[in-house]
Amino acid sequence: MGSVKVGVLGAGSMGREHADAWRKLGVPVTIYSRTASAGKLLAEQSGAKAVDSLESLLSEVDVVDICTPTDTHAELVRAAAGAGRHVICEKPLARTAADAVALIEECERAGVQLHVAHVARYFPEYAAIKSTVDAGDIGKPAVLRLSRSINWPPGNRTWFLDNERSGGLLVDLMIHDYDLARWIAGDVARVFARTVAKSGGGYARAYAILTHVDGAITHVQGEFSLPGNAFRSTIEVAGDAGLVQFDSAADRSFELHSTTPLPDLPKQPYADQLAEFLVAIEGGSPPRMSTTDALAALQIALAAEESGRTGAAVEVSA
Amino acid sequence: MKIGIASFAHVHAAGYADLLARWPGVEVLAADPDADPGDSTRGVDLAAQLGIPLVPTYEDLLAQNLDGIVVCSENSRHRPIVELAARAGVHVLCEKPIATRLEDARAMIDACAAAGVALMIAYPVRFSPHFQRLKDTVAAGQIGNVLACTGTNNGQIPIDARAWFVDPELAGGGSLTDHTVHVADLLLDLLPAAPESVYAQTNTILHADRVSVETGGLVLLTYPDGTIATIDCSWSRPPAYPTWGGVTLQVAGDEGSVGTDIFGEAIRGWGRGGELWHSYGADLDALLLTQFLQVARGERAPEPDGAIGYTTLQIVTAAYESVRTGQPVLMSEVQ
Numbered sequence: 001m002g003s004v005k006v007g008v009l010g011a012g013s014m015g016r017e018h019a020d021a022w023r024k025l026g027v028p029v030t031i032y033s034r035t036a037s038a039g040k041l042l043a044e045q046s047g048a049k050a051v052d053s054l055e056s057l058l059s060e061v062d063v064v065d066i067c068t069p070t071d072t073h074a075e076l077v078r079a080a081a082g083a084g085r086h087v088i089c090e091k092p093l094a095r096t097a098a099d100a101v102a103l104i105e106e107c108e109r110a111g112v113q114l115h116v117a118h119v120a121r122y123f124p125e126y127a128a129i130k131s132t133v134d135a136g137d138i139g140k141p142a143v144l145r146l147s148r149s150i151n152w153p154p155g156n157r158t159w160f161l162d163n164e165r166s167g168g169l170l171v172d173l174m175i176h177d178y179d180l181a182r183w184i185a186g187d188v189a190r191v192f193a194r195t196v197a198k199s200g201g202g203y204a205r206a207y208a209i210l211t212h213v214d215g216a217i218t219h220v221q222g223e224f225s226l227p228g229n230a231f232r233s234t235i236e237v238a239g240d241a242g243l244v245q246f247d248s249a250a251d252r253s254f255e256l257h258s259t260t261p262l263p264d265l266p267k268q269p270y271a272d273q274l275a276e277f278l279v280a281i282e283g284g285s286p287p288r289m290s291t292t293d294a295l296a297a298l299q300i301a302l303a304a305e306e307s308g309r310t311g312a313a314v315e316v317s318a
Numbered sequence: 319m320k321i322g323i324a325s326f327a328h329v330h331a332a333g334y335a336d337l338l339a340r341w342p343g344v345e346v347l348a349a350d351p352d353a354d355p356g357d358s359t360r361g362v363d364l365a366a367q368l369g370i371p372l373v374p375t376y377e378d379l380l381a382q383n384l385d386g387i388v389v390c391s392e393n394s395r396h397r398p399i400v401e402l403a404a405r406a407g408v409h410v411l412c413e414k415p416i417a418t419r420l421e422d423a424r425a426m427i428d429a430c431a432a433a434g435v436a437l438m439i440a441y442p443v444r445f446s447p448h449f450q451r452l453k454d455t456v457a458a459g460q461i462g463n464v465l466a467c468t469g470t471n472n473g474q475i476p477i478d479a480r481a482w483f484v485d486p487e488l489a490g491g492g493s494l495t496d497h498t499v500h501v502a503d504l505l506l507d508l509l510p511a512a513p514e515s516v517y518a519q520t521n522t523i524l525h526a527d528r529v530s531v532e533t534g535g536l537v538l539l540t541y542p543d544g545t546i547a548t549i550d551c552s553w554s555r556p557p558a559y560p561t562w563g564g565v566t567l568q569v570a571g572d573e574g575s576v577g578t579d580i581f582g583e584a585i586r587g588w589g590r591g592g593e594l595w596h597s598y599g600a601d602l603d604a605l606l607l608t609q610f611l612q613v614a615r616g617e618r619a620p621e622p623d624g625a626i627g628y629t630t631l632q633i634v635t636a637a638y639e640s641v642r643t644g645q646p647v648l649m650s651e652v653q
Contacts, residue, residue, distance in 0.1 A: 313646070
């Protein structure tokens with residue numbers, strides 16, 4: 001992977017996922033976290049180096065990989081671009097569309113690349129659905145169904161549960177599926193969304209109905225599930241020539257039942273994603289996820305958030 | 319017991335006739351006056367195939383001392399037949415949706431009430447043992463308070479069996495009319511209240527080369543207590559699908575979740591002729607008819623009744639209005 005050095009910001013679950021992926025790729029990593037102990041621990045566990053300031057990190061890396069809460073992305077992207085470093089940033093790109101638009105422009109002016117880590121496109125099942133549709137096997141997409149269910153609370157990411165900071169289910173979790181629906185069936189014109197939650201927390205579910213510019217309609221379901229439930233994602237695309245489906249619960253490629261809890265395995269799609277970004281950074285072809293895509297997904301997500309808040313269907317701003 | 323079948327227009331009519339013809343203690347006969355004389359899938363030809371007597375008109379049918387009548391005409395033609403049946407004092411099982419216009423449904427309900435005859439709507443899915451078990455599970459508190467329901471009734475387009483299903487005049491609309499109501503009925507049976515507001519989006523991409531009615535649809539229902547339910551009513555199963563389609567319902571509560579794939583019990587495989595699908599689930603039409611025969615004998619009140627038929631039609635009507643406006647519509651705005 002050449003001599004590129006990467007600096008990972010944040011030592012939460014995404015920091016960990018990214019640090020592990022970089023190690024798989026053989027790329028040297030420096031870590032900075034505002035929680036020094038977390039940064040140090042992650043560095044030890046992933047064979048990386050921890051530093052105690054953002055400035056130190058910026059001075060010694062070529063690429064900055066931002067894995068911090070959404071509402072901190074804007075300032076960190078600016079710091080990286082300001083230091084002339086290429087930027088990888090976890091999704092969503094920013095908390096507001098205005099920030100996202102500005103960050104894209106600023107990175108361009110600073111002459112640095114910006115890649116937004118919407119990893120779902122790198123999961124082979126979604127890539128396979130996309131290529132099946134693109135091959136014309138099911139004709140024109142008409143009705144899509146996507147669902148995603150993760151455990152509550154997701155690891156130690158308690159900022160996640162603060163809707164002001166994260167946008168909640170409708171933004172932070174379901175943005176994966178808004179992007180996938182757009183990737184498969186084109187731009188979205190309108191969103192209607194609603195959320196329901198257990199009083200006191202512990203469970204939440206949200207629905208978004210998307211109406212696409214080219215006529216397709218999509219049902220998106222997101223869930224913070226009750227303790228003990230496994231992660232699950234599903235997708236179904238009905239077109240005018242056929243139907244294609246995937247359900248992660250039907251995947252028997254590895255199945256273990258044991259009283260010993262399983263450690264979480266690093267997921268290959270994160271490595272594939274970062275590798276593709278690195279190819280682009282080193283002068284190769286652009287990745288399958290562009291900043292235009294990231295901005296569009298964010299706009300759908302923010303329309304969903306507004307719809308959930310106002311009770312009205314919301315047009316997605318172009 | 320003597321049961322009449324009014325019209326062979328609906329795809330289910332032959333199934334009902336066949337079940338009733340083999341039912342101990344039941345005599346069945348039919349009338350299919352609107353059939354094209356040359357149509358071998360209806361009228362004289364179908365009656366002969368089924369081995370049941372055919373009389374020329376609905377009046378003739380209702381003059382046969384019937385205990386009950388099963389109305390299987392096109393959706394927009396239910397009303398006059400049900401009004402005739404009410405005047406003749408015959409209990410009614412009416413195919414879904416009850417009508418295509420709320421005013422027709424209201425007239426049918428009033429006519430049956432005035433005549434003291436039962437009006438039952440043909441929603442067989444609620445008699446599925448799996449749905450009954452799901453209801454019991456929820457009622458027992460095993461999943462806590464219900465928060466959200468995800469329902470689907472996806473199938474192949476019914477055009478080949480009966481072309482009127484895609485004729486807006488006769489059917490009332492496309493998949494939004496045809497496939498919203500079964501899940502809407504399940505929800506009315508499961509949840510304590512009717513929905514308060516309806517949002518729907520439809521499209522016409524599927525089968526656009528053959529029909530102009532909507533063929534894809536997504537409906538989101540919001541309830542007074544904050545519960546949400548969605549219904550996918552799309553005719554999204556392609557011709558190559560191994561079965562006609564299915565109904566699924568998943569219910570999430572604050573302490574658990576429960577779900578059912580109503581028609582999913584099947585042996586699947588791959589054979590000489592392509593993909594195999596051999597269903598081994600309960601015959602829901604038989605369960606429906608069992609209930610109706612009890613209603614016709616006066617042993618039980620009809621359930622689902624005309625009021626349920628009305629509310630499910632109200633949901634569909636609100637859904638079409640929502641498609642028109644692009645915004646959610648209150649049930650109270652649609653009477």
